[in-house]
Amino acid sequence: MSSTLDGLLLGFEGALTPELLLAAFIGALVGTLVGLLPGLGSVAGAALVLPLVYSMEPAAALVVIAAVYAGTMYGGSTTSVLMNMPGEASAVVATFDGYPMTRKGRAGAALSVMAVGSFIAGTIALVLVTLLAPLLARSALAFGPAEYFALTLGGLLVLARLGGGSPMSGLLPMIIGLALSTVGQEAITGNFRFTFDVTELSVGIGIVPIAVGVFGIAELMTALEDRTPGGRRPVAPRLRELFPNREEWRRSWAPWGRGSILGFLFGLLPGPSGVLSTFAAYRVEKAVSKHRDELGTGAVEGIAAPEAANNAASMGSLIPVLSLGIPFSATLAVMISAMITMGVQPGPLLAEQRPDIFWGVIVSLYVANVMLLVLNLPLVGVWVSILRIPQKYLIPGIVVIAVIGGYSVRGSMVDVYVLLAAGIVGYVLRKLDFSMASLIIGLVLGPLIEKHLREGLFLSRGELSYFVSTPISITVWSLVLLALVGGAVAARRDRLRRRRLAAEQATGESRSGSEPPVAIDDRR
Amino acid sequence: MTGAGPSGATTPAHRFRGKRSGRLLVGACCVVVAAGYLLAALDLERGTLASSGPGFFPVIVGVAFLVISVLTVVETIRSAPDDGDVLPPAEQRRTVALFLVLTAGYVLLLPSLGQYLAASIFVVLVLKLLGVRTWIHAVGFGVVIAVLVSGFFIELLGVRMPEGLLEGLT
Numbered sequence: 060m061s062s063t064l065d066g067l068l069l070g071f072e073g074a075l076t077p078e079l080l081l082a083a084f085i086g087a088l089v090g091t092l093v094g095l096l097p098g099l100g101s102v103a104g105a106a107l108v109l110p111l112v113y114s115m116e117p118a119a120a121l122v123v124i125a126a127v128y129a130g131t132m133y134g135g136s137t138t139s140v141l142m143n144m145p146g147e148a149s150a151v152v153a154t155f156d157g158y159p160m161t162r163k164g165r166a167g168a169a170l171s172v173m174a175v176g177s178f179i180a181g182t183i184a185l186v187l188v189t190l191l192a193p194l195l196a197r198s199a200l201a202f203g204p205a206e207y208f209a210l211t212l213g214g215l216l217v218l219a220r221l222g223g224g225s226p227m228s229g230l231l232p233m234i235i236g237l238a239l240s241t242v243g244q245e246a247i248t249g250n251f252r253f254t255f256d257v258t259e260l261s262v263g264i265g266i267v268p269i270a271v272g273v274f275g276i277a278e279l280m281t282a283l284e285d286r287t288p289g290g291r292r293p294v295a296p297r298l299r300e301l302f303p304n305r306e307e308w309r310r311s312w313a314p315w316g317r318g319s320i321l322g323f324l325f326g327l328l329p330g331p332s333g334v335l336s337t338f339a340a341y342r343v344e345k346a347v348s349k350h351r352d353e354l355g356t357g358a359v360e361g362i363a364a365p366e367a368a369n370n371a372a373s374m375g376s377l378i379p380v381l382s383l384g385i386p387f388s389a390t391l392a393v394m395i396s397a398m399i400t401m402g403v404q405p406g407p408l409l410a411e412q413r414p415d416i417f418w419g420v421i422v423s424l425y426v427a428n429v430m431l432l433v434l435n436l437p438l439v440g441v442w443v444s445i446l447r448i449p450q451k452y453l454i455p456g457i458v459v460i461a462v463i464g465g466y467s468v469r470g471s472m473v474d475v476y477v478l479l480a481a482g483i484v485g486y487v488l489r490k491l492d493f494s495m496a497s498l499i500i501g502l503v504l505g506p507l508i509e510k511h512l513r514e515g516l517f518l519s520r521g522e523l524s525y526f527v528s529t530p531i532s533i534t535v536w537s538l539v540l541l542a543l544v545g546g547a548v549a550a551r552r553d554r555l556r557r558r559r560l561a562a563e564q565a566t567g568e569s570r571s572g573s574e575p576p577v578a579i580d581d582r583r
Numbered sequence: 584m585t586g587a588g589p590s591g592a593t594t595p596a597h598r599f600r601g602k603r604s605g606r607l608l609v610g611a612c613c614v615v616v617a618a619g620y621l622l623a624a625l626d627l628e629r630g631t632l633a634s635s636g637p638g639f640f641p642v643i644v645g646v647a648f649l650v651i652s653v654l655t656v657v658e659t660i661r662s663a664p665d666d667g668d669v670l671p672p673a674e675q676r677r678t679v680a681l682f683l684v685l686t687a688g689y690v691l692l693l694p695s696l697g698q699y700l701a702a703s704i705f706v707v708l709v710l711k712l713l714g715v716r717t718w719i720h721a722v723g724f725g726v727v728i729a730v731l732v733s734g735f736f737i738e739l740l741g742v743r744m745p746e747g748l749l750e751g752l753t
Contacts, residue, residue, distance in 0.1 A: 111742070225658055227610075227651060227654055230651050234648045237647075238645070241640060241641045247637070248628075253641075283678050283682055284678075285675075450713075452724065452728065454713065455728065456706065456729075459705070460732060462693070463698070463732075463736045463742060463744060467736070467742040476690065479686065479687060487605070490602075490669050491602055491606045491669065492602065492606075509640040512640065513635045516632050517634065521631060521632030521633035
């Protein structure tokens, strides 16, 4: 325990140096800006800053990425509250009560509740991360290829399956990601695979062009379809409106606490924890809040709980990244890729070998939340001014930034071509309801899955039963099976219910001689 | 092929449109790509279970890719019909297509024209496409946006980009 406290102090000591404070400041500002811009979310934001942070010290670089992550979430929710336009999927719930609050003239209070809630969630999650991460890292020291194989492949399968939509909506992008991960020089024998004599491909397909293409360019193309002339004009809340009244404060405490715990638990699991935790927190409020009847009409609980959950989930999801080296979200996959590029090996040894980075990242995400609290509320006028810039001026500028980001990582035009191709493929797949996070995570986890599989087979002399030979691997695979089967059963029940409803509707309509039945899309 | 859908009242033409036909097409394309990937993977040295070669993992991925692609097609055929039209209305479709053409042009011209010139031309044309009224406005705003964004990264942050025609001048 004392070493944990020492580590935490080391983290604060590192994060409170002028260099890392500046890194957190810049990251939080850039992140908020990225979250506000159309088409860019946390994945593209983190990927775009990668080329810029490679020249920094690893700790500072990771702080920037962590702060961008926190900032994009805040920026995304700001557009939800002010304009009813969620910046990313995890900010959708913020529209339910955030925008009605804006219409009631309480936009400033909603933004403050979000920012304070993120800070409180960050504090609660920091305590939990501090307790759990070193514990898990110590246990993980005993992990071998069997355990890691179960965690990486099992986690990826659960993530792909539970990401929403039909089974293949997650599995197809996942396998595309895995296939892309095999391009380039193979780590063990040094052979080149699928490079087609293109020298640039020998180092593999980069995560930056794929992430920026799939989450940036594709999103911009979608935004082009949805341009309303003039658009919504957000109004800047006045300074005195920024403070929630006594009633709003009083009603926020419990949802902040509930959302924080729930979000943290979601963060530990594979899956889109940001989205799931916000919806789950909202449902919990619907069930337990004293003011549940007001939810959806501008109730402060509807913004306090989901925002706290979203932030706690992002902190919680750092645990598998830092302790095991396994990212369970696309943004953290980008962070892992940055760590590896900078020679930092994430995993159970990180806390011991590079405590400055291990604790620095945890503390800096917290510091970034404080930065957001201190900076973003006074700057709300600036953010509103940015939101007022017509999209037509922003979109081409964002493409230019994306191309610069794609090219500059390795100075390769091939990466820019990959970015363009990823944008087109991403646009098509998103339009068809495929879940793209599993593609990015598949791309990052592919080499790890291959490594653990081949190491395991080598150690066991080709014995496949080795992979289910230890209590941990058996437990992990059982949980994976449970999640997959449970998810399938729940989806089937939902489908049958919808079909029954559709059939009932059809019978009713045919009796009344109306239009033919409208079938329900069972992918949703 | 048409199989009875859940509602049992749909025609083949109704069943394959919008998102369904799109997913079917994506599934079919992936079957072809997966088959090609698997064939290429089979050319690599696979080794044995105990001492696997570079082709070992790609073959597993290739088989899984093929199976998942086929299952995507099957899943689409078996799913209920939808009424959602995947394509945007004609005007937006044209905008998206032209935006894509301009982005591709920017990327292709980048090595020869260099970042400043290629980005300026791209931004000017996209601004015009997205409704900036006069060419003077488009050129004015476009060049300023492109030069400011590019200059920030190249001059301020030291990011290296192709210089193209301006090589030696910047």
